Amino acid sequence: MIGGLSIRLKLLLIFAVLGVGAVIAVNLALVWGAARAAAEQAVGDTYMVVGIVASFAILALTALIWTVVDSHLARPIDRLTGELRARAQGQVKTPMPLDAMAYMGDLARAAQDVTQRLTQAQGALTDFVDRETRAIASQKDWLEALLDDVPAGVLLCSNDHKLVFYNGKAVDLLGGMDAQGQGPxxxxxxxxxxxxxxxxxxxERLMSAYDRDGASDLLCSAKxxxxxxxxxxRLLGHAGQTGPTTLRVGQPAFASGYVLTLHDVSRDLAAQTARDQLIDEMFERVRRPAAAIRSLVGVLTEADGPQGEAREKIRSAAHSEAGQLSSxxxxxxxxxxxxRDATAALGLSVRASDLLDAVRAQIFGRTDAPSTSALPDLMVVAAPLILRCDxxxxxxxxxxxxxxxxxxxETAPRxxxxxxxxxxxxxxxISLEWDGPPLPLNDLERWLDLAVMPAAGAGPSGLQQGGQTGRQILTQLGTDIWPERIGGQAVGFNAGDPQGERGRICLPVxxxxRAVQPVAALPRRAAYDFDLLNKSRNTDLHDTLLDDLVYVVFDTxxxxxxxxxxxxxxxxxxVRIVNGRRIGGEVFDTLVNPQxxxxxxxxxxxxxxxxxxxxxxxxxxxxxxxxxxxQDAVLVAHNAPFDLAFLRRRSHEMGVEFDHPVLDTVLLxxxxxxxSExxxxxxxxxxxxxxxxxxxxxTALGDTVATAEAFLKLLPALKAxxxxxxxxxxxxxxxxxRLLKDMNS
Incomplete structure (x- = not known):
């Protein structure tokens, strides 16, 4: 019955009970005092006692009324306030707990209706925005994939040298991810x-050059x-700026940041050094025996040269020098x-099936190719292999x-x-087999000295290969080739045909x-937040806006x-939260041996x-x-004193102090x-x-992600x-x- 009353009537009823109860308490105290005074004839003391008893009775009644108000109104109102803020700011869509607010009358149900309408409006707005931005989102995904597959490492930094963007190649060049998933x-x-x-x-050179289109090449090293x-x-101008801007001394007027494109020259330098060393050693090791052989041959060919035993010694010395030279x-x-194997470009990988399909397309797709009737049964068979070749x-x-x-x-067709x-x-x-006479070695050698014309265009290196001979391509591929005769009866020839032959050409790679199991795709590691380019920096942590902080949410x-x-x-x-969003690729997760x-x-x-x-x-x-x-982040945890106690207890063994600023989602x-919740x-x-x-x-990672998502939903409610x-x-x-100790000193 009481639950159906309005909150105003409930408050009126509470105060009515308080007033009536106070009157009853006073009157009861007076009656009792009058009876006591008549019996003891001590009016002054009796009325003092009556006043004290009435006061305590009123206080007890007030405490009882407060307990009822606190449990049935104050706490539910506090709960309702939190629920409304969570739904207004955190986009929470779960139903409101009306059973916990039963004594608030229609207020809780009205709040529920408002939040439902708000949720519906937010949903309609979200659907509209989703429809309008779906094309942009698709283009964003394409851009991410494109940037992550760029063969050069790309870093975008703000003018205070903070990372705003990095792609997967940059992660590799900067040392890659460690076992705990830690990287840029x-x-x-x-x-x-x-x-x-x-x-x-x-x-600094680019900033002092007054040229927003300038670029600077440099050589640096990864730590x-x-x-x-x-x-x-290359420098980046401010958003919306199109023209050059005069710089003030010490003030970067047009550079909101810069782009660094990276490539690894360590391998190039090592390869160049190895080639130089090989060439130097070649000249050193060939020059002396060649000079000695030349001298000895000159002596042996002189008309009045040594004879007999002396001549044999010179011939033996020449033979020895020739052996050393050959070795x-x-x-x-x-x-x-x-x-060449270690440094050749040609570390390119190609599937065997793709390579043979390309050969078949070259044969039957060229206008100067033989007719299909001349090659009626070309068969291609590829093992599940990935070849390392050009x-x-x-x-x-x-x-x-x-x-x-x-x-x-023509007299002996293949x-x-x-x-x-x-x-x-x-x-x-790689073997090419056929029915018909084998290919003579001389014919193959002559063909290798002829120019091999590709279908069109240039190779992967960008060089036109039309003038290359077969022998040059073999050298480039680092392989050899030879013809063979295959025993057995040729397919398609009569058993009694003495001319039935089969031939083959072999070319090793x-x-x-093996490529039986497909290689798992690498996770996309490109990460960016271009708002960081214009992010304000506050050196005083106390006055720094919550949106400007970097958070590391953790659990143990x-x-x-x-x-x-x-x-x-x-x-x-x-996990890391930057600029109000969790960065999916920046995760720390590891088991620890507790000993x-x-x-x-x-x-x-x-x-x-x-x-x-x-x-x-x-x-x-x-x-x-x-x-x-x-580093440089605010630690966030659920029940932070528990987790930090374990870390700080072992800080002397780690050699680091966990003195970070801390936020606790329990307290938030x-x-x-x-x-009371x-x-x-x-x-x-x-x-x-x-x-x-x-x-x-x-699990540490599961609870960490849940805590991070909760923290991101609590932030708007805090700001509200x-x-x-x-x-x-x-x-x-x-x-x-009273709940938990704040961990900030």
Whole structure:
């Protein structure tokens, strides 16, 4: 019955009860006092006692009324405020908990109706925006794929040298991802990955040149791995700026940042050095025996030269020098082949089936090709291999070879061609077989000295290959070729035909690998946020806006709940939030060897066993890596004192101090929803409409992602309450210190 009353009538009823109760209490006290005074005839003392009793009765009644108001109105209003903020700012779509607000009358149902209308309006707006931006989103995906597949590393940096964009090739050039998935990160200094002086000097040169279209070439090195990188820097103007701008001294007027394109010159330098050393050694090792042989031959050919035993000694010396020269030439030739294999472009990979399809297309697609009736049964057979060779040159060579063999001798035609690629050792064998007479070696040698004309265009290197001979292409491919006669009866010839013959040409490929299992596609690692180009920087953390901070949300799994009793971390995971969004490719996740057994009760919670961590790195190694991942960021955790206690306890072993600023989603939840609510991670994510898959709950990474999503939904609600800076949010956290200790010093 009471639940159906309006909130105004409920408040009236509360105060009516308070007034009536006070009157009743006073009157009862007076009656009791009058009776006591009549019995004891002590009026003064009696009325003092009456006043005290009445006062306590009124206080008790007031406390009782407050308890009812707090549980049925104050707390539900606080809860309703938090729910409304979450739906207005955090785009939460779950139904409001009306059962917890039953005594608020129609207010809760009206709020539910408003939020439903708001959700519907937001949904309609979202659908409209999605329809209008779908084409842009598709183009964005194409651009990401294109930028990530660019063969050069690309970095985009702000004018204070913070990373705004990087692609997958840049990740590789800067040292790649380590076992914990740590690599380049947005809004981190480029000098964390490249040595500073060359980059800074190039930037200053361009800034002082007053030329927004200028570029500067530089040579720098990666800090991780020390690779030597060639780079080109080009400045970026401010958005909307089209013309040159006069620079003030010390003020970059038109450069909001710069682009660095990177390529690895370490391999080029090493290859060039090896070639130079080989050439120097070749001259050194060939010059002396060649000079000695020339002298000895001169002596032997003189008319009055030595005779008898002396002549034999000279001949023996000449023979020895010739042997040394031959041995040196053979060794140097072997080393040259190895060097060519290691440095040849031709580290290009091509599927065997694709190569043979291209050859078939060359044969039947050319206007000057033989008619299809002349090659009625060309068969191509390819093993599931990926060849390491220059596919363009190989296709040109094989198609030209096939046409040459097919022409043959009109009196002894060749037919029944079969082009096959099979695995052979560490490489592959390409064989061209046919029914008909074998190809004489002399004919093959003559053909190799002729120009091999590709179908059209240039090779991958961009050089026109029309004038190359077959022998030059073989040298380029680093292989050889030979003809063979195949035993057995030729297909298509009568058994009694004495002319039935079969021939074959063999061409080995030195390097190949099986391709039975498709290689998993590499994850796209391009990351960017162009808003960082114009991001304001505040050196005072206390006054920094929440949107301008970089956050690292983390979670740990442990062997137990008590760090002070020897429990240790067995898994740690973290994600980065930059400019209000979680960067999908910037993740830290690793198991940790706790150097102690994991109790079965803990394994039941997080699923981590002793076997899983036996080969994992220890906290002394993982800690500094995580500390570097969280550099210059605000740490965010759910129940941060628990996780930080484990890290800080081992800080002396790690050699780092975890003195980062800290935000705690438990306290932030209390700021939004009030202390009376449940603030567990499950309860918080349920209120915010976030689903944690059961299979990743109580895993470090699963809980980290859930905490990050909850934090991103709490941020708009905090700003709606006027909490805009880091100092504001720390002050708000400390108001709820009864729940948890604030970890900021």
């Amino acid at each position: 990160a947005l809004d981190r200094s480029v000098f964390d990955y490249l040595h500073e002086p060359p980059v800074r000097h190039a930037f 991780n791995g020390g690779a030597i990188l060639g780079a080109r820097m 040196a030439i053979h060794e140097l030739s072997t080393r040259r082949e190895a060097l 596919g363009f040159s190989m296709v040109s060579f094989l198609s030209s070879l096939l046409r040459m063999v097919q022409k043959g001798d 037919r029944g061609f079969r082009l096959e690629i099979v695995e052979e050792g560490a490489g592959a064998m 030195r390097s190949a690998r 799994e442990t062997t137990g709940l008590h760090s002070e009793r020897g429990d240790e971390i067995c898994q740690i995971a973290a 102690r057994p994991i109790p079965s009760a803990s394994t039941k919670v997080h699923g981590i066993t002793d076997a899983m961590v036996s080969d994992a790195p220890m906290i002394a190694q993982v800690g500094p890596q995580f500390h570097a991942f969280a 939840s209390a700021v939004i929803y009030g202390q 449940v603030h567990s991670l499950d309860a918080l994510t349920h209120r915010l409409g976030i689903t944690i898959p059961q299979e990743v709950r109580h 309450r006027g909490i805009a800076t880091f100092g504001d949010v720390v002050a708000a956290q400390r108001q709820h210190g």
